[in-house]
Amino acid sequence: MAGISAKLVKELRDKTGAGMMDCKKALKENDGDLEKAGEWLRQKGIASAGKKSGRTAAEGLVSSYIHTGGRVGVLVEVNCETDFVARGDKFPELVRNIAMQIAACPNVEYITTDDVPSDMLEKEKEIEMGREDLAGKPENIREKIVTGRIEKRRKELSLMDQPYVRDQSITVAELVKKSIAELGENIQVRRFSRFVLGEGIEKEESDFAAEVAAATGK
Numbered sequence: 001m002a003g004i005s006a007k008l009v010k011e012l013r014d015k016t017g018a019g020m021m022d023c024k025k026a027l028k029e030n031d032g033d034l035e036k037a038g039e040w041l042r043q044k045g046i047a048s049a050g051k052k053s054g055r056t057a058a059e060g061l062v063s064s065y066i067h068t069g070g071r072v073g074v075l076v077e078v079n080c081e082t083d084f085v086a087r088g089d090k091f092p093e094l095v096r097n098i099a100m101q102i103a104a105c106p107n108v109e110y111i112t113t114d115d116v117p118s119d120m121l122e123k124e125k126e127i128e129m130g131r132e133d134l135a136g137k138p139e140n141i142r143e144k145i146v147t148g149r150i151e152k153r154r155k156e157l158s159l160m161d162q163p164y165v166r167d168q169s170i171t172v173a174e175l176v177k178k179s180i181a182e183l184g185e186n187i188q189v190r191r192f193s194r195f196v197l198g199e200g201i202e203k204e205e206s207d208f209a210a211e212v213a214a215a216t217g218k
Contacts, residue, residue: 004028016041022177044174057186059086065099074099076192081185094179094187097164101172102192104165111189113154113161124150159189 004027012023012034018041026044030036060079067073078095085091102108110116128134128146137145155161160173170178172189180187 004032008032008034012037012041044178057081057188059083060187060190061086061092061095063092063095063099065096065103067103071197072103073195074102074192075195076102077190079188079190080183085183085185088183090179090183091187094175097166097175098159098172098189099192101162101165102159102194105159105162106194106196107156108159108162108194109157111159111191113158116154116157121150121154124153159192 004024008027009020009023012018012027013020015034016023016038018026022041022044023037026037026040027034030040057079059082060077062075062077065074065076076095076099078091078098080086080091125146128149129142134142134145160171160176162172164170164172164175167175176187176189
Protein backbone atom coordinates (compact mmCIF):
# COMPACT_ATOMS: atom_id res chain seq x y z
CA MET A 1 0.00 0.00 0.00
CA ALA A 2 1.03 3.67 -0.32
CA GLY A 3 2.88 5.41 2.51
CA ILE A 4 0.96 6.50 5.57
CA SER A 5 0.07 10.20 5.27
CA ALA A 6 0.89 12.71 8.00
CA LYS A 7 -2.79 13.73 8.03
CA LEU A 8 -3.88 10.19 8.87
CA VAL A 9 -1.24 9.89 11.59
CA LYS A 10 -2.41 13.20 13.12
CA GLU A 11 -6.04 12.06 12.99
CA LEU A 12 -5.20 8.87 14.88
CA ARG A 13 -3.10 10.81 17.36
CA ASP A 14 -5.92 13.27 18.06
CA LYS A 15 -8.30 10.37 18.51
CA THR A 16 -6.16 8.23 20.83
CA GLY A 17 -3.61 10.56 22.44
CA ALA A 18 -0.81 8.18 21.45
CA GLY A 19 2.56 9.41 20.18
CA MET A 20 3.28 10.12 16.52
CA MET A 21 5.60 7.13 16.04
CA ASP A 22 3.15 4.77 17.77
CA CYS A 23 0.32 6.03 15.55
CA LYS A 24 2.39 5.58 12.42
CA LYS A 25 3.34 2.05 13.45
CA ALA A 26 -0.28 1.20 14.27
CA LEU A 27 -1.44 2.40 10.85
CA LYS A 28 1.29 0.44 9.08
CA GLU A 29 0.38 -2.70 11.01
CA ASN A 30 -3.26 -2.29 9.98
CA ASP A 31 -2.89 -1.19 6.33
CA GLY A 32 -3.95 2.37 7.06
CA ASP A 33 -7.29 1.40 8.63
CA LEU A 34 -8.00 4.09 11.25
CA GLU A 35 -10.42 2.04 13.36
CA LYS A 36 -8.25 -1.08 13.42
CA ALA A 37 -5.19 1.05 14.23
CA GLY A 38 -7.06 2.56 17.19
CA GLU A 39 -7.97 -0.91 18.44
CA TRP A 40 -4.35 -2.04 17.99
CA LEU A 41 -3.15 0.88 20.13
CA ARG A 42 -5.70 0.11 22.85
CA GLN A 43 -4.64 -3.55 22.89
CA LYS A 44 -1.04 -2.46 23.33
CA GLY A 45 -2.07 -0.10 26.12
CA ILE A 46 -0.62 2.84 24.21
CA ALA A 47 -3.73 4.91 23.49
CA SER A 48 -4.63 5.75 27.08
CA ALA A 49 -0.94 6.03 28.03
CA GLY A 50 -0.40 8.89 25.60
CA LYS A 51 -3.12 10.97 27.22
CA LYS A 52 -1.44 10.68 30.64
CA SER A 53 2.15 11.37 29.56
CA GLY A 54 1.94 15.11 30.24
CA ARG A 55 0.72 14.80 33.82
CA THR A 56 3.08 15.47 36.75
CA ALA A 57 4.67 12.39 38.28
CA ALA A 58 6.30 13.32 41.60
CA GLU A 59 5.68 10.20 43.69
CA GLY A 60 7.16 6.75 43.10
CA LEU A 61 10.01 4.62 44.37
CA VAL A 62 13.77 4.38 44.53
CA SER A 63 14.63 0.70 44.20
CA SER A 64 17.75 -1.40 44.07
CA TYR A 65 18.69 -4.64 42.38
CA ILE A 66 21.80 -6.71 43.08
CA HIS A 67 22.54 -9.37 40.49
CA THR A 68 23.41 -12.90 41.60
CA GLY A 69 27.01 -12.99 42.79
CA GLY A 70 27.00 -9.37 43.94
CA ARG A 71 29.11 -8.09 41.04
CA VAL A 72 26.50 -5.80 39.46
CA GLY A 73 24.09 -3.49 41.29
CA VAL A 74 21.53 -0.90 40.20
CA LEU A 75 19.73 2.02 41.84
CA VAL A 76 16.78 3.46 39.93
CA GLU A 77 14.12 6.10 40.58
CA VAL A 78 10.78 5.65 38.83
CA ASN A 79 8.02 8.20 39.34
CA CYS A 80 4.22 7.93 39.29
CA GLU A 81 1.47 10.37 40.27
CA THR A 82 0.26 9.09 43.65
CA ASP A 83 1.63 7.35 46.71
CA PHE A 84 -1.33 4.96 46.49
CA VAL A 85 -0.05 3.50 43.19
CA ALA A 86 3.57 3.60 44.38
CA ARG A 87 2.71 1.40 47.37
CA GLY A 88 0.56 -1.06 45.46
CA ASP A 89 1.73 -4.43 44.14
CA LYS A 90 2.21 -3.74 40.45
CA PHE A 91 4.26 -0.53 40.50
CA PRO A 92 7.08 -1.91 42.71
CA GLU A 93 7.20 -4.95 40.43
CA LEU A 94 7.60 -2.66 37.41
CA VAL A 95 10.38 -0.70 39.13
CA ARG A 96 12.24 -3.91 40.01
CA ASN A 97 11.91 -5.18 36.45
CA ILE A 98 13.36 -1.90 35.16
CA ALA A 99 16.26 -2.21 37.61
CA MET A 100 16.89 -5.77 36.38
CA GLN A 101 16.81 -4.46 32.80
CA ILE A 102 19.49 -1.87 33.59
CA ALA A 103 21.66 -4.54 35.23
CA ALA A 104 21.39 -6.63 32.07
CA CYS A 105 22.37 -3.76 29.73
CA PRO A 106 26.00 -2.72 30.22
CA ASN A 107 25.92 -0.27 27.29
CA VAL A 108 22.93 1.73 28.55
CA GLU A 109 23.87 5.14 29.95
CA TYR A 110 20.80 7.32 29.35
CA ILE A 111 17.04 7.03 29.71
CA THR A 112 16.07 8.12 26.18
CA THR A 113 17.87 8.93 22.94
CA ASP A 114 17.10 12.62 23.57
CA ASP A 115 19.31 12.47 26.68
CA VAL A 116 22.45 11.47 24.74
CA PRO A 117 24.71 14.59 24.64
CA SER A 118 25.08 16.17 21.21
CA ASP A 119 28.83 16.69 21.67
CA MET A 120 29.26 12.95 22.21
CA LEU A 121 27.36 12.25 18.99
CA GLU A 122 29.54 14.76 17.11
CA LYS A 123 32.69 12.97 18.30
CA GLU A 124 31.17 9.62 17.27
CA LYS A 125 30.41 11.09 13.86
CA GLU A 126 33.99 12.30 13.41
CA ILE A 127 35.29 8.83 14.27
CA GLU A 128 32.84 7.10 11.94
CA MET A 129 33.56 9.45 9.03
CA GLY A 130 37.22 8.47 9.28
CA ARG A 131 36.64 4.70 9.18
CA GLU A 132 38.63 2.84 6.55
CA ASP A 133 35.57 0.98 5.27
CA LEU A 134 34.11 4.31 4.10
CA ALA A 135 37.22 5.50 2.30
CA GLY A 136 36.58 6.19 -1.36
CA LYS A 137 32.80 6.34 -1.03
CA PRO A 138 30.97 9.48 -2.24
CA GLU A 139 30.34 12.10 0.46
CA ASN A 140 26.55 11.70 0.38
CA ILE A 141 26.83 7.90 0.77
CA ARG A 142 29.29 8.26 3.64
CA GLU A 143 26.96 10.74 5.34
CA LYS A 144 24.00 8.38 5.00
CA ILE A 145 25.92 5.38 6.38
CA VAL A 146 27.33 7.37 9.29
CA THR A 147 23.89 8.79 10.15
CA GLY A 148 22.57 5.24 10.37
CA ARG A 149 25.45 4.16 12.58
CA ILE A 150 25.01 7.15 14.91
CA GLU A 151 21.28 6.46 15.26
CA LYS A 152 22.06 2.84 16.11
CA ARG A 153 24.57 4.04 18.71
CA ARG A 154 22.00 6.40 20.26
CA LYS A 155 19.56 3.53 20.68
CA GLU A 156 22.24 1.30 22.20
CA LEU A 157 22.79 3.96 24.88
CA SER A 158 19.07 4.48 25.56
CA LEU A 159 17.27 2.44 28.22
CA MET A 160 13.82 3.01 26.72
CA ASP A 161 14.89 1.63 23.32
CA GLN A 162 16.14 -1.70 24.67
CA PRO A 163 14.18 -4.92 24.05
CA TYR A 164 12.63 -5.85 27.39
CA VAL A 165 14.65 -8.76 28.81
CA ARG A 166 11.56 -10.67 29.97
CA ASP A 167 9.66 -10.20 26.69
CA GLN A 168 11.84 -9.46 23.67
CA SER A 169 8.80 -8.58 21.53
CA ILE A 170 8.46 -5.19 23.27
CA THR A 171 10.82 -2.38 24.28
CA VAL A 172 11.20 -0.90 27.75
CA ALA A 173 9.25 2.15 26.50
CA GLU A 174 6.36 -0.12 25.52
CA LEU A 175 6.52 -1.86 28.91
CA VAL A 176 6.16 1.52 30.62
CA LYS A 177 3.27 2.51 28.35
CA LYS A 178 1.45 -0.72 29.16
CA SER A 179 1.92 -0.01 32.86
CA ILE A 180 0.59 3.54 32.43
CA ALA A 181 -2.54 2.15 30.79
CA GLU A 182 -2.94 -0.52 33.46
CA LEU A 183 -2.32 1.66 36.51
CA GLY A 184 -4.01 4.78 35.17
CA GLU A 185 -1.16 7.16 36.00
CA ASN A 186 1.77 8.79 34.24
CA ILE A 187 5.00 6.86 34.90
CA GLN A 188 8.50 8.18 34.24
CA VAL A 189 11.93 6.62 34.70
CA ARG A 190 13.77 9.57 36.19
CA ARG A 191 17.35 8.45 36.82
CA PHE A 192 19.53 5.45 37.50
CA SER A 193 23.04 4.34 38.39
CA ARG A 194 24.68 1.04 37.51
CA PHE A 195 27.56 -0.26 39.61
CA VAL A 196 30.02 -2.93 38.47
CA LEU A 197 32.41 -4.42 41.02
CA GLY A 198 35.94 -3.14 40.50
CA GLU A 199 34.96 -0.81 37.65
CA GLY A 200 37.54 1.97 37.20
CA ILE A 201 40.14 0.36 39.43
CA GLU A 202 43.48 -0.37 37.81
CA LYS A 203 44.51 -3.87 38.73
CA GLU A 204 48.17 -4.83 38.99
CA GLU A 205 49.13 -7.49 36.48
CA SER A 206 51.51 -9.98 38.08
CA ASP A 207 53.58 -12.70 36.47
CA PHE A 208 53.00 -15.57 38.93
CA ALA A 209 55.63 -17.82 37.29
CA ALA A 210 58.27 -15.08 37.56
CA GLU A 211 57.40 -14.47 41.21
CA VAL A 212 57.79 -18.17 42.02
CA ALA A 213 61.12 -18.29 40.18
CA ALA A 214 62.40 -15.24 42.08
CA ALA A 215 61.28 -16.68 45.43
CA THR A 216 63.05 -20.01 44.79
CA GLY A 217 66.17 -18.43 43.32
CA LYS A 218 65.71 -20.10 39.95
